[in-house]
Amino acid sequence: MTATHQGTAGGGATESSNALRDSFILGGRAIREALRTPDSLFPTMFIPLFFLVVNVGQAAKIFPSEGTPFLFGQSYGAFQLPASLLLSASFGGAGLYLVEEIEGGYFDKLRATPISRMALVLGRLYAEFVKTAAVATVMVLLALAFGIRIKSGIPGFLVMVVMVSLWAMVFAGFMQLLALKTRSAAATQGGSMIFFPLLFLTPNFVPRDQLTRPMEIAATLNPVTYIMEGVRSLVLEGFNGAAIGKGFAVVGVTMVLMLALSIRMVNNYD
Amino acid sequence: MPLVEVSGLTRSFGDTNALAGLDFEVERGTVLGMLGPNGAGKTTAVRILTTLLRPNAGTALIDGINVATEPRRIRTRIGLTGQYAAVDERLTARENLQLIGRFFRMNKADSRERAAELLAKFRLEEAGDRVVSGFSGGMRRRLDISMSLVARPIVLFLDEPTTGLDPRSRMEMWDLIDELTADGMTTLLTTQYLDEADRLADQILVIDHGRGIATGTADELKDRVGGARVSFDVGDAAPEAVLAGIGELRSALGEPFTADGAFVVPVRPGTTAPQVMRSLMSAGIDVVDFELQRPTLDDVFLTLTGRPAEEVVADE
Numbered sequence: 001m002t003a004t005h006q007g008t009a010g011g012g013a014t015e016s017s018n019a020l021r022d023s024f025i026l027g028g029r030a031i032r033e034a035l036r037t038p039d040s041l042f043p044t045m046f047i048p049l050f051f052l053v054v055n056v057g058q059a060a061k062i063f064p065s066e067g068t069p070f071l072f073g074q075s076y077g078a079f080q081l082p083a084s085l086l087l088s089a090s091f092g093g094a095g096l097y098l099v100e101e102i103e104g105g106y107f108d109k110l111r112a113t114p115i116s117r118m119a120l121v122l123g124r125l126y127a128e129f130v131k132t133a134a135v136a137t138v139m140v141l142l143a144l145a146f147g148i149r150i151k152s153g154i155p156g157f158l159v160m161v162v163m164v165s166l167w168a169m170v171f172a173g174f175m176q177l178l179a180l181k182t183r184s185a186a187a188t189q190g191g192s193m194i195f196f197p198l199l200f201l202t203p204n205f206v207p208r209d210q211l212t213r214p215m216e217i218a219a220t221l222n223p224v225t226y227i228m229e230g231v232r233s234l235v236l237e238g239f240n241g242a243a244i245g246k247g248f249a250v251v252g253v254t255m256v257l258m259l260a261l262s263i264r265m266v267n268n269y270d
Numbered sequence: 271m272p273l274v275e276v277s278g279l280t281r282s283f284g285d286t287n288a289l290a291g292l293d294f295e296v297e298r299g300t301v302l303g304m305l306g307p308n309g310a311g312k313t314t315a316v317r318i319l320t321t322l323l324r325p326n327a328g329t330a331l332i333d334g335i336n337v338a339t340e341p342r343r344i345r346t347r348i349g350l351t352g353q354y355a356a357v358d359e360r361l362t363a364r365e366n367l368q369l370i371g372r373f374f375r376m377n378k379a380d381s382r383e384r385a386a387e388l389l390a391k392f393r394l395e396e397a398g399d400r401v402v403s404g405f406s407g408g409m410r411r412r413l414d415i416s417m418s419l420v421a422r423p424i425v426l427f428l429d430e431p432t433t434g435l436d437p438r439s440r441m442e443m444w445d446l447i448d449e450l451t452a453d454g455m456t457t458l459l460t461t462q463y464l465d466e467a468d469r470l471a472d473q474i475l476v477i478d479h480g481r482g483i484a485t486g487t488a489d490e491l492k493d494r495v496g497g498a499r500v501s502f503d504v505g506d507a508a509p510e511a512v513l514a515g516i517g518e519l520r521s522a523l524g525e526p527f528t529a530d531g532a533f534v535v536p537v538r539p540g541t542t543a544p545q546v547m548r549s550l551m552s553a554g555i556d557v558v559d560f561e562l563q564r565p566t567l568d569d570v571f572l573t574l575t576g577r578p579a580e581e582v583v584a585d586e
Contacts, residue, residue, distance in 0.1 A: 032365075033361070037360065106356040111322055113373040
């Protein structure tokens, strides 16, 4: 075997282009792994669909299409679909995969290579985006088969999938952050339970103005509310600039915060 | 100039000093065996040298490059295999190798070619396209080491590479490391086992409480411990007869003594245990039992520190 160093690093490529390239490589690996274990995606789709069916079954009679203004003429399933999509986006396993790699030494193996530190954070998040986009698409197609319509059409559908998938990146990113901080599978798993308050302290059954006052305050303070309302507007109303704008603003701000904290954490990790 | 130069390296975790001023060098093309019990600071030293951990003080240079101030340059020049086989179990062996190649900025064709080369070299060709989760422990270890060699490092760090392996896999690993060193790979190997360091290392550094306490070749260290000893049970034979039986070898052996009813004679370099056996038999001494006792890590530690290795509290 030749034991000669070939000087394979850098080659004039910028740090950011290396970060992007490495992120796509790591993300591609995560997607390949997901395709090899499709059963791991099953809960991501099945549980949100289960909640959709149960919630609609329980409340559809209370909120008939006709006579319920906030449904804009659609069934209650259309109102519930965004909550199911966001629940699906909260199932990302990036944090747990990261803990597994930390515990098994693979994370250190990667860190001892010239891989971009930023890519160690971004790689699986990119995969989360792709996986969530695929699952959300399937869920919406199933919803269409049951008579739910996307008022904003195909462009709105695409915007909706992008917003939900970006939120999946943010949520998975915070779980990765927890994994990097605690290096514990139990703590990371426990931390993921934050999706309960984030998802249920929202106007997920009725619009915000019909919630009780304490619940309305909680929902107003909860950033997920604005993503849910943004997605919901695309399903029920068409393009509502204010609602969509607020949704993307929440995703953008939380994304920047998550990335800043993650990059700081991974750069100081030892 | 040594390829690896470490001077006054310190690192603490809270109140625990994992490294307390470690100094050593590794010459090009040689194997340094870093020997010590759990908690001695071996892994901490390796983690600093591989840029995974920052030192509190001291300097570590690889090929003249400071690991603390230029970690990116260091990472292009090193290979690391840790205590456990660090592979992606959901990928195939070939994919694992190609992935690492891509992080060393190889293009797809080059990483494919290098992966094929390493699969052949490490006898993983047939299993190359199988998902790693079905591999045996030995196969995972071979893959792990091959992943460390993808970018042809100038120095390879093996942190307790045989920990947890069964005896057969351990021997295979030794053969593998022999092959690498025969090709001129500079290697830093940490181990808890003297026999492993003895078999693989050109130089051995014994560390304890984060400091080097002795360095030398395996023979030199054994001499400090007293080297090997032969112990033989001669039944009812008189001690005088046994001493006479050793005959001409007396001057080449240490002072005999008895322990648990057996004769024990330290063997110095240049004399072999079979010579002692032959000498006794030709003198008509009926040897009931005969045993060659080699120094252990405990012997080395007992001699160098005055306490057994087990007393060291693990802090790594």
